[in-house]
Each structure stands twice: as structure tokens, then as C-alpha cells.
Amino acid sequence: MQDREPTAGAGPLPYAEVTDDGYAARAAQTFTVREFGPAVLLSGDCPRCRHPITCPIVDEVYKHDGPPAPAGGDYRTVLCTCDAAHPGQPAALSGCGAYWTLLLEVER
Numbered sequence: 617m618q619d620r621e622p623t624a625g626a627g628p629l630p631y632a633e634v635t636d637d638g639y640a641a642r643a644a645q646t647f648t649v650r651e652f653g654p655a656v657l658l659s660g661d662c663p664r665c666r667h668p669i670t671c672p673i674v675d676e677v678y679k680h681d682g683p684p685a686p687a688g689g690d691y692r693t694v695l696c697t698c699d700a701a702h703p704g705q706p707a708a709l710s711g712c713g714a715y716w717t718l719l720l721e722v723e724r
Contacts, residue, residue: 628666631705631713639663639716643694656720658694665716667698673720690720 640663647660652672659670671694696711705713 628702629712631702631709631711633713633715634664635660635715635717639714640718643716644718658718662696662698662712662714663716664696665698665700665702665712666667667696667700667712668712669697671695671697691717692720693717 642663643658643660646663647658650657650659655672656670657670657675658667661667662669671691673694694716696714698711700712702712705711
């Protein structure tokens with residue numbers, strides 16, 4: 617991964633709309649999944665800024681201007697929505713700007 621929380625004394629990680637293959641891999645390994653009515657809640661630490669986030673996944677997919685998700689499967693784009701302040705963060709947004717794509721599979 618290219619971005620990590622700075623070391624002590626370096627200040628908070630600045631806001632940047634970025635992705636990295638490692639973000640999805642880390643989220644897939646560490647996030648918890650919980651069904652919540654018609655949604656699925658993904659919870660864990662953002663793989664970029666390491667702050668806790670919870671992301672509801674619903675039937676509608678919200679698009680971004682990044683690379684398209686691979687064809688086939690139930691791929692979803694996940695965004696950091698942490699409550700931490702990140703320098704340069706737009707006033708109307710939350711999170712550090714990181715995003716990644718996950719394949720959601722139903723276990724039976």
C-alpha cells in the first residue's frame with residue numbers, strides 16, 4: 617500500500633481520492649460482515665487511514681470515476697467514511713478519500 621497513517625508527530629493523513637490493490641485485499645481479510653435488514657454492513661478499519669468505518673451495502677450501486685469494476689460477480693465500491701478530520705477534506709464529505717472494490721459473495 618502506498619499511503620499509511622503517518623508516524624507520531626507527522627500529523628493526520630491528508631484527504632486524497634486514491635485507491636490501491638492492497639486496500640481491497642486488506643478490507644477483505646479484516647472487515648466483519650453483518651446482515652442488517654435489506655443491507656449488509658461491512659465494518660473494520662479503513663485500509664488507508666486505519667480509522668474505524670461501517671459501510672452499508674444496499675441493492676443500488678453508487679458509481680465513481682475510478683477504474684471500472686471487473687465484469688461478473690457482485691462487485692461493490694467501498695469508500696472510507698471515517699469521522700476523523702483529514703487536511704484538505706471537502707466540507708460536505710467524510711473519510712480520508714480512499715476507495716476500493718470488493719466482490720460480495722453469499723455464503724450458504
